[in-house]
Amino acid sequence: MGLESVLSEEIKKLGGENIKIAKRAVIYDGDLELLYKSNLYLRSAIRVLVGITSFEAKNEDELYKKAKEIDWFKYLKLNQTFAIDTNVTSDIFRHSKYVAYKVKDAIADKFTKAKGRRPNVNTYNPNAKFNVRIHNTSVEISLDSSGTSLHQRGYKVDSLDAPLSEVLAAGILLNTNFSEKEYFMDPMCGSGTLITEALMININMPPNFMREEFGFMNWTNYEDRMWKDIKENAKNSIIDPSIKFVGTDISRKAVFATKKNLSILPYGNDVIVNKKDFFKINKCQENSFIIMNPPYDIRLKENEITEFYKRIGDKLKQDCAPCDAWIFSGNIPALKQFGLKPAKKVKLMNGKLDAELRYFDIYS
Ligand SMILES: C[S@@+](CC[C@H](N)C(=O)[O-])C[C@H]1O[C@@H](n2cnc3c(N)ncnc32)[C@H](O)[C@@H]1O
Structure with missing residues (x-):
């Protein structure tokens, strides 16, 4: 909180389009290349999410029903694993764990009905990590392209009591x-x-130059060549x-x-x-x-x-x-x-x- 305008400036420099400042977030448009660059270059972002859908839900049943309508097959294969992360600020949805269970059930039930089996949950290194953000009754579901938080740059080997993020x-x-x-x-x-x-x-x-793992690397559309070119370019741009x-x-x-x-x-x-x-x-x-x-x-x-x-x-x-x-x-x-x-x-x-x-x- 408080870094939204700084982040939107960073996104502008990187080539993001239709940039809008939201509460504790910045929303923008871009292609796969910009998604990779966002993860590598954005200094003030904690994670880069790719929007799947947003809707209103007044209770947990409605959340489950609407989450089940999503075409999950686009983001997840049967033999892949997934995890669900939540950010909930709501008087109605009080337990973020329960929100995660409801969406997990929606995914599992959708797969079981269509394919007779369902993908497994893996909270440590999932192929697809979904993010569910709820503010009051507004629900946003997205795919987390970063995986773990981007503050984990990969350079910190020693930490003390009260380090800054x-x-x-x-x-x-x-x-x-x-x-x-x-x-x-x-x-x-x-x-x-x-x-x-x-x-x-x-x-x-780039702040995440030393980091080796990002969520998007586990996706089926991962373009290794594109990522390597982006990193090579970044390496050649380092100055004294x-x-x-x-x-x-x-x-x-x-x-x-x-x-x-x-x-x-x-x-x-x-x-x-x-x-x-x-x-x-x-x-x-x-x-x-x-x-x-x-x-x-x-x-x-x-x-x-x-x-x-x-x-x-x-x-x-x-x-x-x-x-x-x-x-x-x-x-x-x-x-x-x-x-x-x-x-x-x-x-x-x-x-x-x-x-x-x-x-x-x-x-x-
Ligand atoms: C909140 S920590 C700083 C954390 C740092 N920004 C980081 O990210 O790791 C405050 C630091 O002030 C140091 N400190 C306290 N009194 C000091 C003094 N008189 N002179 C120099 N350093 C002092 C402490 O040793 C501690 O490392």
Whole structure:
């Protein structure tokens, strides 16, 4: 939520047509090639779904009946496996598992009636993964071309306690213009999600270049040649970084994780990663782009966390000016205690938590 316009821009650049922003989704038209490219290139998308049908259903029987009318044979063969994923926000359909059962029954019964047998369910690596989205009484059924969530980029080998989702980190960065600066700095880098995503944006590397599996690879119409050509093209379009990347963190474990994650990426070993307490940094590089996702630790007492955020604001003013500073946090009351006036605010969510991205233009 909150990244819809960023995502629609990405889709436009990729060549999507008839782009419409919906609630927590962007809808567009395109061919098979664009579908493959969407999975490879979209940084702020969690999954790419191909619409099958949409209808209204007022109860579970109606959902079952209408789901049974779908020509499932177009998407699934008898000897293939399938799975059903659901996103349900409705006062009528309260149990997403039950929604999944109803649609599964509709598919199974349709096959059994026509062919005497039915395809099996496989939740781990199905040939076809269907997505059922219900908002109140509106039902949308689609085919999930991504398989597992696209935040699983394939580069993360080490993770810490509170890492940002790669999709959210990329979406945050696409709200900024960090590539215009000479230095990119994350002084509380954790496992390095913001740096790795920023590096990939800067060198024009698709976010899912390292990922090996996508849902569409299990489809009968999978065009391996087309996919390989798209990847080859992407590989040849990777460029040298135009900025210096620096990541620091007070925790040795975090520094180790960031280095490990970066080491898999092109130019990842050129990133400077050090153990440092942000409050003890002498001076930041002048004219840096600084981004951080400070702890919003619920374990800390409220006054401690508020004081912590205030110290970050003071430190930025004293030792980092002039710079562009972007702070992302799920602790909005603490963000308000920053002691600086934000030039921009973007409302986002971190999982189920309300969060905000704030931009501070810090002068000397
Ligand atoms: C919410 S995590 C950052 C997560 C990171 N964005 C990621 O995706 O992995 C906050 C980080 O701030 C670091 N931190 C806390 N106090 C710090 C300080 N004084 N100086 C530097 N880093 C600090 C913690 O060690 C932790 O790794």
